[in-house]
Amino acid sequence: EIIMNAIENPTYEYQVGGSLRGDAPSYVVRKADLELEMALKNGEFCYVLNPRQSGKSSLKIRTKNKLEAEGFACAAIDLSGMGGSGITIDAWYAGLVYELESNFQLEENFNLDAWWFQYSLLSPVERLRVFIEEVLLARVGENIVIFFDEIDSILGLNFPPDDFLNWVSDCYKKRSYKPEYQRLNLVLLGVTTPQALISLINNSNQKLFNWGRPIELSGFQLNEVPSLAPGLINKASNPEAVLKSVLSWTGGQPFLTQKLCQIIARSPVFLTDGSETMEVQKLVRECLVNNWELQDEPEHLKTIRNRLLFGNNSSSKLLKIYKSILQKGDKLAKNSPAELELRLSGIVKKTGDRLQxxxxxxKLIFNLDWLDSVL
Structure with missing residues (x-):
């Protein structure tokens, strides 16, 4: 019904790759959007650990905008931009404090260089703690949410990143005896597993991910995609039937769904009633599957391939599990490290207790022939 009532928008565009603005016409609101927003309003620690190009950054931008519109003070910090593996622990934490100062516009009557030097006897993470308590919480009266994106980048630092994760945990422990911490909330986003992060934390803080709220980014469902219909109004008699066909191919994967909709919108073919299944299949084969390495722009399929083949030391184990799922149709999920890594590549998903x-x-691109060529 909603899709049938879609209104033509001459400036409408699908966005393939990159972060969508929260008000982008083709933004698809999912269960995760509502979950994250409500959890943060309730003061819950949240983590969004999902494969690349599954919509994490778009979710972050939209949630930040919505919270700010309701009076929250928010900051979004990309940890991958804090310096490469050669950065010193001092410089990394100084950069983090600078980002917080800048995001919350605390520059007035605050000299970061002098302040950092004043506390030089303290460890870098201790200086972060003092900054949060004596500067951020003292000067910002609203409820605060800080989004830390690309959390997986801390795994590549040349100093132990456990202090940072222990600090995250301590922020929540302090709520019971330092009431001002009840106004502070944190979100971790990235391409890693809770297990990989837990392995870095000391024993007393390892429950962080037990009581935190995991936000799962599942594929788009048909009832969630009316926002994708306007771009198809002039391309099809029945946009809803086209979207059904699109989702049957993409499984609702956000990047591929936007890309296939864009391919249809730019195609010279008009999809008449009843032709949707056949025409969409033709476009999938012509524009996505055939010569996929040449057509993979912006990169998506190569990102999956590279993570499977070069992302870690257990690529042969990952490929063997994938081969078993491909041959049998699904497999009972055991949540082993290799299975979790396979899910992070984006090639498989967990449905109930099964991996598919x-x-x-x-399935067409990473088929048995492809597997035989790489195994």
Missing amino acids: VYNSIY
């Missing part, structure tokens, strides 16, 4: 290949496009 995420969608039909991946």
Whole structure:
């Protein structure tokens, strides 16, 4: 019904790759949007650990905008931009404090260089703690939410990143005896597993991910995608039938769904009633599957391939699990490190207690012939 009532928008565009603005016409609101917003309003620690190009950054931007519109003070910090593996622990934490100062516009009557030097006897993470308590919480009266994106980048630092994760945990422990911490909330986003992060934390803080709220980014469902219909109004008699066909190919994977909709919108073919299944299949084969390495712009399929083949030391184990899922249709999930890594590549998803290949496009491209060539 909603899709049938979509209104034509001459400036409408699908966005393939990159972060969508929260008000982008083609933004698809999912269960995760509502979950994250409500959890943060309730003061819960949240983590969004999902594969690349699954919509984490777009979710972050939209949630930040919504919270700010309701009076929250928010900051979004990309930890991958804090310096490479060669950065010193001092410089990393100084950069983090600078980002917080800048995001919350605390520059007035605050000299970061002098302040950092004044507390030089303290460890870098201790200086972060003092900054949060004596500067941020003292000067910002609203409820505060800080989004730390690309949390997986801390795994590549040349100093132990456990202090940072222990600090995250301590922020929540302090709520019971330092009431001002009840106004501070944190979100971790990235391409890693809770297990990989837990392995860095000392024993007393390892429950952080037990009581935190995991936000799962599942594929788009048909009832969630009316926002994708306007771009198809002039391309099809029945946009809803086209979107059904699109989702049957992409499994609702956000990047591929936007890309296939864009391919249809730019195609010279008009999809008449009843032709949707056949025409969409033709476009999938012509524009996504055939010569996929040449057509993979912006990169998506190569990102999955590279994570499978070069992302870690256990690529042969990952490929063997994938082969078993591909041959049998699904597999009982055991949540082993290799299975979790396979899910992070984006090629498989967990449905109930079963692992399945995420969608039909991946099945066609990363097929048994491809597996035989790389194993």
